[in-house]
Amino acid sequence: MNVFDSLFEISESLRTHKTRTVLAVLTVAWGIFMLVLLLGAGRGLQNGVELQFKDDAVNSIRIYGGKTTIDYKGLPRGRSIRYENEDYEQIRSNIEHVDKISARYYVGGDSTVRYGKQQAAFDIRGVHPDHLYLEKTVLSAGRYINENDLTERRKVAVVGAKVVERLFEQPAPLGKMIAINGISYQVVGVFTDDGSQDEEETVYLPITTAQLVYAEPVRLHQMTYTVGDATYQQSKESEQQVRELLAQRKNFSPNDQRAARIYNNLDEYKKVTDLFYWVRVFVAVVGVGTVLTGVLAVSNIMVISVAERRREIGIRKAIGATPGSITRLIVLESVIVTVIAGYIGLISSLGLLELLKATVPENEYMYQPDVNTFVVVAVTLLVIVSGTLAGYLPARRAAAIDPVQALQPS
Amino acid sequence: MIELKSIAKSYAMGEHQVRALVGTDLFIGAGEFVAIQGSSGSGKSTLLNILGILDSPDSGTYTLDGNLIANLSARDAARYRNRFIGFVFQSFNLIHHKSALDNVALPLYYQNVSRRKRHKIAMEYLERVGLADRATHKPSELSGGQSQRVAIARALITQPALLLADEPTGALDTQTGEQIMSLFRDVNAQGMTVVLVTHEREIAEQTQRIIQLRDGDIIRDERL
Numbered sequence: 001m002n003v004f005d006s007l008f009e010i011s012e013s014l015r016t017h018k019t020r021t022v023l024a025v026l027t028v029a030w031g032i033f034m035l036v037l038l039l040g041a042g043r044g045l046q047n048g049v050e051l052q053f054k055d056d057a058v059n060s061i062r063i064y065g066g067k068t069t070i071d072y073k074g075l076p077r078g079r080s081i082r083y084e085n086e087d088y089e090q091i092r093s094n095i096e097h098v099d100k101i102s103a104r105y106y107v108g109g110d111s112t113v114r115y116g117k118q119q120a121a122f123d124i125r126g127v128h129p130d131h132l133y134l135e136k137t138v139l140s141a142g143r144y145i146n147e148n149d150l151t152e153r154r155k156v157a158v159v160g161a162k163v164v165e166r167l168f169e170q171p172a173p174l175g176k177m178i179a180i181n182g183i184s185y186q187v188v189g190v191f192t193d194d195g196s197q198d199e200e201e202t203v204y205l206p207i208t209t210a211q212l213v214y215a216e217p218v219r220l221h222q223m224t225y226t227v228g229d230a231t232y233q234q235s236k237e238s239e240q241q242v243r244e245l246l247a248q249r250k251n252f253s254p255n256d257q258r259a260a261r262i263y264n265n266l267d268e269y270k271k272v273t274d275l276f277y278w279v280r281v282f283v284a285v286v287g288v289g290t291v292l293t294g295v296l297a298v299s300n301i302m303v304i305s306v307a308e309r310r311r312e313i314g315i316r317k318a319i320g321a322t323p324g325s326i327t328r329l330i331v332l333e334s335v336i337v338t339v340i341a342g343y344i345g346l347i348s349s350l351g352l353l354e355l356l357k358a359t360v361p362e363n364e365y366m367y368q369p370d371v372n373t374f375v376v377v378a379v380t381l382l383v384i385v386s387g388t389l390a391g392y393l394p395a396r397r398a399a400a401i402d403p404v405q406a407l408q409p410s
Numbered sequence: 411m412i413e414l415k416s417i418a419k420s421y422a423m424g425e426h427q428v429r430a431l432v433g434t435d436l437f438i439g440a441g442e443f444v445a446i447q448g449s450s451g452s453g454k455s456t457l458l459n460i461l462g463i464l465d466s467p468d469s470g471t472y473t474l475d476g477n478l479i480a481n482l483s484a485r486d487a488a489r490y491r492n493r494f495i496g497f498v499f500q501s502f503n504l505i506h507h508k509s510a511l512d513n514v515a516l517p518l519y520y521q522n523v524s525r526r527k528r529h530k531i532a533m534e535y536l537e538r539v540g541l542a543d544r545a546t547h548k549p550s551e552l553s554g555g556q557s558q559r560v561a562i563a564r565a566l567i568t569q570p571a572l573l574l575a576d577e578p579t580g581a582l583d584t585q586t587g588e589q590i591m592s593l594f595r596d597v598n599a600q601g602m603t604v605v606l607v608t609h610e611r612e613i614a615e616q617t618q619r620i621i622q623l624r625d626g627d628i629i630r631d632e633r634l
């Protein structure tokens with residue numbers, strides 16, 4: 001059967017029954033519109049939340065000191081737990097899944113930074129080279145702290161963009177000398193940070209230099225490492241190993257959660273991804289529901305259409321239409337109606353999403369609502385399949401019409 | 411052309427069996443022009459529907475043009491109807507949203523004839539029934555006689571061997587009925603077998619053979 005001929009037959013029939021056609025198209029278009037909009041909104045929600053995770057590496061584990069809360073091996077509770085270089089070395093070489101790792105030494109006190117006549121107070125931190133990745137620091141000029149800085153205890157500094165803004169009249173700080181609490185450092189790098197603005201008011205020093213200058217050559221305030229592409233399960237195991245290692249070294253109970261405070265970023269991330277799993281389930285249920293409603297509506301309309309066209313179908317059969325050709329005609333009609341309707345729904349929802357994308361500013365609840373090509377392909381398949389399903393039963397009914405009865409003079 | 415042997419057909423009406431045909435034998439040769447007569451309910455339409463393979467008998471054999479018509483699939487029955495048989499009905503049975511031309515062309519659609527070609531052929535048949543100027547009209551814009559002529563053009567377009575008509579003049583006035591009958595006479599003169607059902611004696615007398623039915627059985631078969 002010539003496809004164009006069939007299409008012509010169908011378009012003729014659709015034009016003859018305009019109201020019915022428009023009704024069917026609207027139902028399905030609405031279903032697809034809602035489905036795509038929901039999917040897009042779900043994606044936007046996810047993008048919004050992921051924006052909040054942009055600051056730090058998602059798979060990082062942060063280790064802070066603390067106070068013991070359990071008496072252990074004759075040692076009373078309430079002891080402070082602090083870390084030294086050796087703890088860092090032990091974690092780096094003995095813990096599984098450690099990818100990037102850095103400790104931090106916070107320079108406390110007034111921390112005045114001066115260049116020429118300008119001066120201001122900033123956060124000063126001694127760090128290891130890997131800190132660059134852990135904080136997702138973006139270098140805009142020069143270089144970051146490196147291994148040579150550490151071994152030679154160089155007096156160099158990497159400064160945030162805000163620091164440059166405040167201290168330098170011309171934004172060309174590389175190679176210049178700044179004074180921190182009266183000691184001179186050479187600026188070797190400038191950085192920006194997407195995640196937070198406060199970050200850019202920080203000055204980074206080689207951790208060994210900072211320890212030496214402030215006369216605490218082995219003291220560490222905090223350690224952070226990432227677990228590479230380890231699974232959530234593996235990262236939890238790694239975290240537990242750290243706790244046990246530190247507990248053994250510092251003599252506290254491995255069950256004492258407050259002695260060493262360890263935060264696994266993946267915990268938060270997992271909560272959010274779990275949430276989005278349920279959002280997707282919800283969208284799927286609601287979406288399938290609306291599409292199913294559309295399919296039922298089209299099916300209903302096709303049943304009515306077949307009933308109304310009983311005589312026509314009887315005539316067609318009397319003059320030689322095979323049951324197969326009748327089935328094909330009705331199914332194709334249903335598919336065409338749903339596909340056209342589906343695309344109307346799809347295009348209008350994509351249009352609305354584009355509009356939202358252009359008008360809604362970056363915020364943590366909704367960001368860049370969008371659907372991908374996969375959704376477009378899936379929706380196309382969905383409308384074809386559901387159009388076929390919607391048309392199939394009415395089509396079978398039409399094919400079974402007995403021409404003798406259908407042609408009975410009324 | 412047509413050979414019926416002990417054709418029986420009954421319908422279930424609740425608990426009763428209505429015997430529409432009770433074991434009819436009938437032979438109609440190629441090129442005959444036959445009228446079937448009988449009172450209402452005598453089985454005329456049932457017989458015609460069986461001849462047209464729209465319906466199948468409960469028992470008996472039907473041979474059409476040398477082919478035994480038995481246990482046909484719906485698809486094969488459709489093929490026979492499409493290629494061997496033309497139908498004309500009392501109520502015309504045109505498709506109301508199609509133009510006269512499209513109605514006439516429709517049987518060729520089921521023969522996969524291209525749209526352009528079937529329109530060309532349909533136009534020739536419309537000319538034959540004198541309605542070339544009404545090609546684009548919808549059935550609602552045609553008179554009864556015109557509608558029936560369109561229906562006849564549609565029945566003829568596949569050049570069937572057998573033309574079946576159930577009360578083709580039943581809805582028309584005498585004069586229009588005459589026009590229709592002259593069309594039937596023409597196609598019969600060109601060799602087509604024509605069987606029509608009518609309750610009008612004047613119409614029946616314009617054929618060559620009158621078959622009289624009563625209670626599902628042939629009671630008289632006269633050649634004129």
Ligand SMILES: Nc1ncnc2c1ncn2[C@@H]1O[C@H](COP(=O)(O)OP(=O)(O)OP(=O)(O)O)[C@@H](O)[C@H]1O
Pocket residue numbers: 421422423428429430448449450451452453454455456457
């Ligand atoms: N589909 C059906 N269901 C039940 N009974 C039927 C059916 N079709 C026909 N009959 C019965 O079979 C018998 C023959 O019917 P048929 O239609 O062949 O008569 P007819 O000679 O064409 O009558 P008319 O002149 O009124 O058209 C009638 O008694 C009729 O009621």
Ligand SMILES: [Mg+2]
Pocket residue numbers: 454455456
């Ligand atoms: Mg009848």
